Amino acid sequence: MFYYLWTEGCQMNVGDSRRLAGTLEALGYQSAARPEDADVIVLNTCVVRQSAEDKAYGRLTSLRPLKERNPNLVINLMGCLVGLREPNGLRKRFPYVDVFSPPSDPRPLIEYLVSERGARASEEMLSLLQSVSPSGPARAAPRFPLFPLRSENGLQAAALVPIVLGCSHACTYCIIPYRRGGERSLPVEQILAEVRTLVQSGAREVTLLGQIVDRYGKDTGGPGLPALLRKVHAVDGLERIRFLTSHPNWMSDELLEAAAALPKVCEHIEVPLQAGDDEVLARMKRGYTAEEYRRLIGRIRMYIPNASIATDIIVGFPGETEAQFQQTSDLLAELRLDTAHLARYSPRPDTFATRNYPDDVPSEEKMRRFRALEDLQERIAAEKNAALLGQTLTVLVEGQHKDRWYGRTRTNRPVFFDDPSRNWTAQLAPVEITRTSAWSLQGSVK
Numbered sequence: 001m002f003y004y005l006w007t008e009g010c011q012m013n014v015g016d017s018r019r020l021a022g023t024l025e026a027l028g029y030q031s032a033a034r035p036e037d038a039d040v041i042v043l044n045t046c047v048v049r050q051s052a053e054d055k056a057y058g059r060l061t062s063l064r065p066l067k068e069r070n071p072n073l074v075i076n077l078m079g080c081l082v083g084l085r086e087p088n089g090l091r092k093r094f095p096y097v098d099v100f101s102p103p104s105d106p107r108p109l110i111e112y113l114v115s116e117r118g119a120r121a122s123e124e125m126l127s128l129l130q131s132v133s134p135s136g137p138a139r140a141a142p143r144f145p146l147f148p149l150r151s152e153n154g155l156q157a158a159a160l161v162p163i164v165l166g167c168s169h170a171c172t173y174c175i176i177p178y179r180r181g182g183e184r185s186l187p188v189e190q191i192l193a194e195v196r197t198l199v200q201s202g203a204r205e206v207t208l209l210g211q212i213v214d215r216y217g218k219d220t221g222g223p224g225l226p227a228l229l230r231k232v233h234a235v236d237g238l239e240r241i242r243f244l245t246s247h248p249n250w251m252s253d254e255l256l257e258a259a260a261a262l263p264k265v266c267e268h269i270e271v272p273l274q275a276g277d278d279e280v281l282a283r284m285k286r287g288y289t290a291e292e293y294r295r296l297i298g299r300i301r302m303y304i305p306n307a308s309i310a311t312d313i314i315v316g317f318p319g320e321t322e323a324q325f326q327q328t329s330d331l332l333a334e335l336r337l338d339t340a341h342l343a344r345y346s347p348r349p350d351t352f353a354t355r356n357y358p359d360d361v362p363s364e365e366k367m368r369r370f371r372a373l374e375d376l377q378e379r380i381a382a383e384k385n386a387a388l389l390g391q392t393l394t395v396l397v398e399g400q401h402k403d404r405w406y407g408r409t410r411t412n413r414p415v416f417f418d419d420p421s422r423n424w425t426a427q428l429a430p431v432e433i434t435r436t437s438a439w440s441l442q443g444s445v446k
């Protein structure tokens with residue numbers, strides 16, 4: 001029996017798909033290279049922008065002929081297109097979908113395969129399935145453990161470990177709280193168990209994930225992220241730790257101190273700015289000003305001098321004037337961050353912004369602003385990467401792409417190199433940088 005997993009969207013979705021893949025393999029399924037070869041097809045969806053939602057509908061529609069040819073095919077729609085609500089509209093629109101699953105919850109599919117398709121589940125899995133009924137709110141669901149992957153892509157040098165699900169912030173443009181629910185921190189022991197499982201299956205690096213990862217433990221009153229970092233740091237065999245995504249309001253000095261003091265914690269911070277104008281930030285309900293963000297970058301660079309800093313920017317938010325956009329551009333030019341993930345504002349259903357602000361920045365203007373920041377950031381990234389020429393950097397090798405080894409530095413820069421003499425997968429390679437571009441580095445093993 002074979003499964004095919006299609007994943008769209010953020011690292012949280014990638015981590016959720018990894019969990020589901022391990023659970024399906026624990027049930028005896030194997031990974032198929034093409035949907036045509038699968039008995040179970042899972043679409044793990046994203047709706048953070050209209051384009052991602054349209055992609056999911058396109059994929060769903062493309063599966064109908066497969067189902068007509070093979071009525072025994074199981075189709076599972078999962079993720080943020082489904083959300084936590086009852087997917088009645090989706091059921092009517094896509095009657096050939098067998099199972100609808102909330103984000104981060106493999107349970108409905110596993111239950112369906114066990115009860116409707118005779119899949120043989122272990123005692124552990126059966127007790128998990130019995131512990132909470134599928135109709136209960138996902139927030140109450142005990143988490144499915146992370147089963148080791150048996151398929152050939154089982155060895156993951158760098159793995160993702162969700163630590164906070166959902167988000168209780170209320171940025172006016174964001175659909176995530178509506179689809180993933182309020183924040184819920186996962187138990188420390190469960191996180192440590194997952195990290196150990198991943199290290200035992202070959203991982204050397206873990207990334208601790210959350211929409212606002214710095215708020216870990218705030219909802220439970222338990223240990224916070226600094227304490228969790230120290231516990232994860234103590235796991236034998238682990239070489240590197242990353243955490244994302246941060247929020248300017250929750251990056252404490254204690255967190256930066258811990259990140260600076262713990263050798264395995266990589267010098268890489270992801271903290272979205274979104275806009276550089278205070279009036280726009282206020283209407284986004286981000287909860288900070290451009291000046292406060294500027295001071296935060298100063299604090300990060302004080303605690304972690306060689307930190308690489310990545311940010312997110314939305315251009316064309318309703319009402320954003322040319323002058324306000326220029327504020328964003330000027331701040332990005334001033335701060336010279338390492339990476340900027342850019343997006344054009346996309347109205348999302350149910351959000352405060354969609355209900356209250358007309359989407360009044362024309363799409364050509366959104367594209368002009370997007371391109372302007374893209375060009376600016378490309379120049380900054382190229383200059384920063386050029387400064388690494390001749391240096392020897394330690395790269396955790398994640399695999400091969402077109403016969404070239406690839407991996408990332410501690411500062412999250414992608415590096416490519418050739419060395420047919422050995423298998424570098426999940427190894428730390430000392431690479432001397434011989435070529436640079438804005439987006440990646442190339443070199444040879446020292």
Ligand code: SF4
Pocket residue numbers: 167168169170171174175176177211212247
């Ligand atoms: S912090 Fe804001 S943008 Fe990020 S997930 Fe939460 S609501 Fe969305």
